[in-house]
Amino acid sequence: MDLPLAFTYDSDYFNVRDTLECGQIFRYKKLSDDRYAVFSRDKYAEVVTKDKTVEVYARDKQYFWRFFDLDCDYAAKVRRISALSPIMQRAASCGKGIRILNQDLTEMIFSFIISANNNIKRIQLIIERICNALGEPTENGRAFPTVDSIAASPVELFASLGAGYRDKYLVATARKLQGYDLSALSALDSPSARKELLAFAGVGPKVADCILLFGLKRGDVFPVDTWLKKVYHNYFEQGHKDSEISTFFCNLFGEDAGLCQQYLFYFERIHHKE
């Protein structure tokens, strides 16, 4: 590896494995027990954990510093969330190393369209194949494809890459994004941006919330998937319909909703594995 060491960071509130494996990113690879490769846009980094220090190797230091959200004080967030309730104390303690990544908005839109009714392993495979088929070559693998290249591709290409019935959603959304002003979307408040996103093909409530949280850094949304439904029914009051669970958690957690969702998601999944 001839990548330069970009920076190091204390591992107390930066657990690389938990951050990458909590469902917010699909373009990463575990290289060994303590080493991960991460792809974003046309950029690449390798991240190594050595005891109390995380080492990030990359050409673009500034990009990955922001990518891993390293200016944010997660210790303060963990303290605040832990004080909410016993279950949140446990969940935050379990997921305190998770950081919400600053990812590319376009990449999040296509990635989470693919994620619908799908599992992580297959999502990763499909995205990797799409990058290899349409992405520009870089020093380390291929970049995420442009909107134009996806829009210009036949639907059958995405079917052949394993996208299944989501194939047409990818092309339809790419065509909609051509001539669409995503910076105007970024300027909207979360409820308005959510409404816009729901008009995209293949984007429903859950995918829209993931795009808001991971692509637009909106902390005030709460994506609800099957795991969070389990969390709701296991640990929180009942009596809400499934379609009301997101609103329930948003009202409960406010600006911290997104991070609470990550903690609870990770908590429930770890619980499930044991």
Next chain:
DNA sequence: GGACAGGTGCGGT
């Protein structure tokens, strides 16, 4: 073999 996997679109009420 059937259910499930980090849901959505559709048609019918």
Next chain:
DNA sequence: ACCGCACCTGTC
């Protein structure tokens, strides 16, 4: 507005 159902594909 609110259900109920079909749906690509891989895996258990």
